[in-house]
Amino acid sequence: MARWALSQSSDCSFCLNPESLLHVVAGCQQYLDRFTWRHDSIRNFIAKSLQPVINVHSSLYADVNGFLNPSIITGENYRPDLLFLIQFKRLYVLELTVGFESNLNAVRKKEKYLNLINEMSRNYRCVRFVNLSMSSLGVLSDECSTFLDMMNDIGIDKKQQLYVIKKMIKIAIRATWTYFLRTLPDIAELIEPPERAIKKALIPTVTDHTVTKEERHLLAIPVRMGGLGFIDLVVTSSSEYKASIKVTNPLVRRIVKQEHQLGRHYIMALTKPLMPIWIFMLEVFGRDRDLHSSTFGCVTLMQTLTET
16 A cells, blocks of 8 residues: 555555555455455355256255265365265365465465375365465465366366356456455555456457446346346456445444443344345234244344334
8 A cells, every 4th residue: 555655654554564465455354354355256166067067966065055065075174165975986176365466375274284185085085185276366286286177076067167267256356356455545546447448459359349437337237137147347446445444334333332232223134135125024923933943033033123
């Protein structure tokens, strides 16, 4: 931020450590939950992409809701992101890493799971470690060739493999982009050059037409709504940051005041879009029906809020 003249200090404003690009993209411990969200978004997509090839001779274990947990096989000491077992003989151990380009230590990951691989080799004829390391901008390391080998072995065709890789890269870029937008204020000036390139070079190449300001806004509309999905980077950067501040501001004020209970108005603002659904559930099911505990808790909360 100091290099971009957006801050007078070269230290991170959140943790006061030196603010390098590595630190911002994948190192600040204050934003560990956002880095985890990026990692989990890619992992969840991989698990869902492999799900269609499961049959009576294969099993998929993933640290994702709705899937068998890898700890069933590995125990609690090791928690790989995904296991794929073929005919109870061949076991793939997949570990996903999403970090900075210069910080993807493939050797360290392999050493971490070496004992597990040796232990699993006693029970399975073939155990292969898949080190899926990619950068925050979707750059894949050389070790990712083992992931392609795994997809070949479990029966995913070339076309689907290409789709999976492209989608993983897209998720990584989009998650990092969203992180920047919601974290860094006043970056519209930095984004104007690529936005000009989109407006004056990319769009005319696609449409064979130089667009006006109004047409540029129309083309930013998602494809499903009639646009081309060419988001306006400058407009998006401003709206995303403002939205993030608006949603978190009430919580921040309460943390500063050391008030641990969320206010009624804050809860209402977060849950308002789902209010009609919950009220409908109360009318249909009533309080005496055996609802899932978390669902019933939400319904009870909404009923209490609407009655007060």
